[in-house]
Amino acid sequence: MSEVYAARRERLRERCTAGGSAAALISRPANVRYLAGAAPQGAVLLLGKGEDLLLCTGPPGDQPAQGRLDEALRVQLLERPGGDPAVAAADCAGAQGAESLAVEEHHLTVARHRAIRSVAPRLRLADVGGAVEQLRVVKDEEEISFLRIGAEIADQALGELLESILVGRTERHLALELERRLVDHGADGPAFPTSVATGPNSGRRGHRPTDRRVEEGDFLSVCLGATYHGYRCEIGRTFVIGTSPAEWQIELYDLVFAAQRAGREALAPGAAYRDVDRAARQALESTGHAEGLPPLTGHGVGLEIDEDPQLAPAAMGKLDACVPVTVEPGVHLPGRGGVRIDDTLVVRPEADGGPELLTITTKELLAL
Amino acid sequence: MSEVYAARRERLRERCTAGGSAAALISRPANVRYLAGAAPQGAVLLLGKGEDLLLCTGPPGDQPAQGRLDEALRVQLLERPGGDPAVAAADCAGAQGAESLAVEEHHLTVARHRAIRSVAPRLRLADVGGAVEQLRVVKDEEEISFLRIGAEIADQALGELLESILVGRTERHLALELERRLVDHGADGPAFPTSVATGPNSGRRGHRPTDRRVEEGDFLSVCLGATYHGYRCEIGRTFVIGTSPAEWQIELYDLVFAAQRAGREALAPGAAYRDVDRAARQALESTGHAEGLPPLTGHGVGLEIDEDPQLAPAAMGKLDACVPVTVEPGVHLPGRGGVRIDDTLVVRPEADGGPELLTITTKELLAL
Structure with a gap:
């Protein structure tokens, strides 16, 4: 070493x-x-x-x-x-x-x-x-393997939470529960303060958990990550609470899902940072959600949770192979809530199968 | 406001x-x-x-x-x-x-x-x-009331932990459990990363919890604090696991207890920072523990966990009334473990009853 x-x-x-x-x-x-x-x-x-x-x-x-x-x-x-x-x-x-x-x-x-x-x-x-x-931007295979294990841990913690009863529990308790599970599964600790957002809070980037309780019909958005051997990954998902999502929830989810997929598909060695950002951003902007969009739709991860590169409209530079980044567009409608979907991926050439998805929890809209 | x-x-x-x-x-x-x-x-x-x-x-x-x-x-x-x-x-x-x-x-x-x-x-x-x-050094009564509530929360979390079974649990899990309880009782969150140290790790200042499990005969030292309305307090205690402590454990505990009491009793408006430090430090130094003593035996607390003043040998300045500080001497014997005792107190004039102890959990040597 x-x-x-x-x-x-x-x-x-x-x-x-x-x-x-x-x-x-x-x-x-x-x-x-x-x-x-x-x-x-x-x-x-x-x-x-x-x-x-x-x-x-x-x-x-x-x-x-x-x-x-x-x-x-x-x-x-x-x-x-x-x-x-x-x-x-x-x-x-x-x-x-x-x-x-x-x-x-x-x-x-x-x-x-x-x-x-x-x-x-x-x-x-x-x-x-x-x-x-x-x-630090381009990682070696050992660094990537630490990120991969961290992502597995985060997937596990999230998967276990989804099997438990959620209605009536507070954002704070769900966040603490997730962090405990991260450590249970071998993480050094959380990669950043776990975000759990319900109802009108859902879809807000970096939302700090409150005492609000999960209710029927809520969107629930969760963002967490594990630190493993110092390397920090990130996963974000949005769910709906109850038997069947409302029409506006399905529409908003589909929109953010499409934006996030476009961002993921734009990841390739040589792709400009701003082009990846634009790919994820334009679907949201063209449907009237330009205002309130976060300044970036993704960023590098590694020993810190927010590293170079920044995937943002004014970012200069191009992706290399073996650069791990998040793709995390989201929309938050004030007073109603919103959707964020966030993955950590490693940029790989097409010959190697294209971007490697580290956070594999399903992105179907689950009703819990 | x-x-x-x-x-x-x-x-x-x-x-x-x-x-x-x-x-x-x-x-x-x-x-x-x-x-x-x-x-x-x-x-x-x-x-x-x-x-x-x-x-x-x-x-x-x-x-x-x-x-x-x-x-x-x-x-x-x-x-x-x-x-x-x-x-x-x-x-x-x-x-x-x-x-x-x-x-x-x-x-x-x-x-x-x-x-x-x-x-x-x-x-x-x-x-x-x-x-x-x-x-920020001298606090107003509202700031002190936030610290007082935070200390109550930390006392409650610690008290509940002591009622549970400890043997066989890891430092990491105990630390997470304490942090969950802090939030349960209304803290914004932990005031700093909770430290749980067992056996040979016990008594180390700022020890980061590991996967070591609590064993019979261990010293167990715990340091935690709650953030309440932004204000951060600190409490540290050392316990012994099992029915009866060993002779060396009782001796070491008594020594640190006496040093910590001397530090607490030295707190008064007008007392020099270094004199408070010396009061806590000299009992430890005179018994051959000079080496390995931490550079300070206490510090201010407030919106940050480590504020002015520093209670240290070279510190310049004198305490005022309404200054909250920690008094936290400790001894760690490499390979064996050690003892730390840590309180948060507010400096008050003698006419008002002397230093106000915020963290009231007992400092008797408990065998758990």
Whole structure:
């Protein structure tokens, strides 16, 4: 496993060197984990002129760490309690003879940046930008296998919930129940706060569960995901409660279903992000639902639940093979409720069978 | 309620004006909530030369918001999707004729700071520092009442767990069970990830629950808290599993209990942070447990679980009345386990009966 992390660091080092910095300081936790195997709380990674170094505030075993640290990586503990590992790293970089240090300006605060400058005034501070996030976009097969297992866990948790009695239970309790089941089936934990939305709340993206109880005739929309070995997937489904859905419910469901299928079918290596978004979006816009549509219809997933790429109207770039993304259009009618359907898929070339669907729970409109 | 938030903003405005900035940009979510009543995702607060303004990426009702927004506050939605409310706020500040804008340098990233500078090049950017965090240290009676209810909820959840069968259950399941009970009793959610530590894991601060099962003879240490109306409290207890604790367990428990009591008894208006820390710490250090002690023995709580003040050896400052803090010394013996005892208390003058204990679960060593 150690080679994987060393290879990732090497790719980053090449980018930094090309950008004029021999050393880089990585502070964003998901990026530290990607390059070091684990991210003990507060730890930063120094890609030095010589050896790479993980700087921690205390022994990694004592810190809440996610993942398993690359054993080949040298770990240095901060001597001063309460010190900032980023400042200590800059100090090390200077001592190693680096003239320039690339930092993550989109993660470091102004105050920490200033502290680095004052401890290493001769070091020229540059910006590594989103270089690590870019490396993270295309996944290797092990990363995809973690996502696949996470999706299986989410499918299982959701499937079990559907077999239970739902009417009369609150959104909050259903959400907690789903999260417990995720852990039961081996997830590290939920990938994000589980969303359960009933009746007028249904179809709202990121709805936080309330004390509203499930009623006959409701739409019920659920969005959940498992974290497995740090990798986060997402599934969203909408159901109807009772024996038979109303006419407007069937129509709205069919519409969102068609939009979501169009988005899924647009996934291919080389497809522009905005074209995938448009495929999912246009069916909704053309039927009068332009207003209130979320700014994106899908996004990358991995060590974070919301990664590059963004599938949105103004997004620049094209999909590659082995990029996992969500496709999640939805419509919410204020006061009435709505529908969201959300899958995690991996972009694959047509020769390999096209997009690989990780979240396989049925998308038929189930009446529960 | 609106007057409370207006008064808080007025106090901040006075500080900023004294610091030479007529306008301030507050971006840290807990600070936004403190001053505006709620913090819709990504929203920032502009304390303008004239009117105050909350800048949001979308309608506040559509955003996961915590709390209830001050109705007297003007809300402005970003026109451009994907835009940064902080940048839009700087634009507004410039348009209002501000010459200087104080920002939260300890929260804003270098990249956002730069974007603000480029959109409003004539605006002098200053640092508001921890001004809002300082205002938040002393709580009003309503804030304390939220903490008190949260503590009651945490006591109830813990009490119910102790009545159930524990042997054979995993740390993870016990933690999930506690979190479910917190919500059952009316919490917004857990105040922080619930920690359940058994056997050799017991006594570790911030231990993340594993699949280890509770065994006869184990120490079991539990740390949990409820969020109620946004306010977060904390309680930690250690129990022994089985009919009678071992000699070393009784000794270690008594030691930590005495240290925690010394810390609690040191809480008084005017007491130096470091003296409270020393009171709790010295009993542990003098018995050979200096190594491995956590860097702090307590901290403030409120809208965040870890606020000012820090009760630590190098902390500067003195306690005021109406400051809620934790007192939470602990000892962990590698390979064997340990003890942590953690209460949330409110500093009160002796004339009012001294420190008010919010978390009232017994601190006797229970054998479960």
